[in-house]
Amino acid sequence: MILLLLSLSPISTYSMEEDASKENELRLALYKEMAAVTQVPWYTLAAVDQYEASVRRSRKDLPKQEGLIGIYFSPEDWYGALNPKKEGKGYPLSIQFFEGMGKDGNGDGKADYRNDKDVLYTFADYLSSYGASWENIKIGLWNYYKRDKTVSLIVGHMKLFQKYGNVNLQDHAFPVPLHSTYSYRSTWGDARGWGGRRIHEGTDIFAGYGVPVRSTCYGIVEMKGWNRFGGWRIGIRDINNTYHYFGHLNGFADDLQVGQLVEPGQLIGSVGSSGYGPPGTSGKFPPHLHYGMYKDNGRTEWSFDPYPHLRAWERAERKAK
Template identity: 65%
Template sequence: MLYRTWILLLAFLLVAIPCIPSPSFAEEEDDKLRLQLYKTVGAFTAVPWYYLAAVDRYERNVRNSRRDIPDIKEGISIYYSPDEWAGALNPNQEDTDPFSIQLFGGVGMDGNGDGKADRTNNEDVLYTFAYFLQAYGANEEDIKIGLWDFYQRDKTVSMIVGFANIINQTGKISFDERRFPLPLHANYSYRSTWGDRRGFGGLRIHEGTDIFAGYGVPVRATTHGFIEMKGWNKFGGWRVGIRDMNNVYHYFAHLSGFEKGLEVGKIVKPGDVIGYVGSSGYGKPGTQGKFPPHLHYGTYRDNGISEWSFDPYPYLRSWERMERRSRR
């Protein structure tokens, strides 16, 4: 009886305790194939491969967060609607003939030399986008202009350029590592407070999780990303905003100060110190002490059209557990 009890308990623990997520073999193979394709098309069109990878990364994030365009799990994620690809006046919206596509004003091109411009073919799609971008030039400013003409959105251009810098610096396209925002040895506490009422500055909801800790406890980046915002906010006080590789904005508020050398555009990785716990905010620049010291941690997802807050608490719990396990 005791033996059966232990077996059942072990089975429960294996199911109940989430494992540290890791990319599957299929995902790793997909990454390798896409990386090879970025570099091949980049070399052929003179568009830096890491910009192609960054655009594809951005598009993958967008497609996984919207319902008006098809989701995608593998391959190239850059999306062209049928009328964009084949031409709005083309009677055959599934046309793959490069000549008739061009005749009807479509953008689709043959990227692999098989005589077809197939909207579902990775090589054709990536080459079509690279061909568009190469017309603007190969330096960063030229590429920014091309990206803006394609997306017509400043935030999108900023994200793609940031992604490109990270991919170029790291040489990789997969970014799964996470860290809890405070050192695990620190004395801290937190609970789920997303959606609670707040009154300062007018009635609003609490868009984050408060992690209470002592003054000066280091605050760390939770993901790979780049500094999108740094400075004073009347609600959040001294705050830092990091844009990660999944189009998510991470908001670190009520800091007592910033890490030396931290500037907008700087690339960070999980665990990098970006600032220190404080009690700044709820007033003019420099206001301190209107509440106990804590880190306000918020997360906001961008889908290419709008950005919204979502509850970071489940992720914080998961990252905390993952980091503790990794140290055993």
């Protein structure tokens, strides 16, 4: 029995990767189909969908995603708050009468908030009423979400999808080269005293001064500069609404700027011991990279333990090599 399970493991893994690839192809085809109909760029629809799918995964008050599309409409928003019918398929004219948002996207004459095409077309139709320019899209997004941070995250996703031309941007890299000398263990939640009592919101990767620090993901540089706790630091936001924090750096990569798009493994800085004081303070502790991860769920942001992710990325990169 053990031999049988071992023999099936590679096939199972390959099947999962194949299924994910097929799902990405289907999602991309849906985005492009609705873009052709509504003139809203496909990468805008992909960005909104990616944002909302990530929010769904991080919140318990929203239903789990059932189909390919992660955009969620409550029955009240879909059918209209005063509409007595708030389940199953509704007729577009009735929904419109009660000022609901639901539209028919698959041509069956009905609007179902659980149907991928209906949902994607409904959101695309909403955005198209503002126009297809980036500025008009941002206005439409703000009027829908009423949150500056959400608009910023979606626009960042748009830039990534537009640049790379696909929606499969989930690859990761370990933050320092595997051939370098480094060590780390789980330190998230440990007590810290400098600047007041607080917990350690990350994992410390100890390495020598100047060891390259690399982006762990596809993302956009959201923050760069000095922090009295983290010293010279960089913050990168990925397409899962996760903020990757790199602290105590010795310096930054040449020409790295806020708003720049980065890839897994791309050089962003080097290991140092900066922090715990005014700009330029260094040497108050051994050189190391403080690596943290923070999740935005559409309402707030919190830190979570990056150690399991670091271990997984390290193993995957070693296996790939």
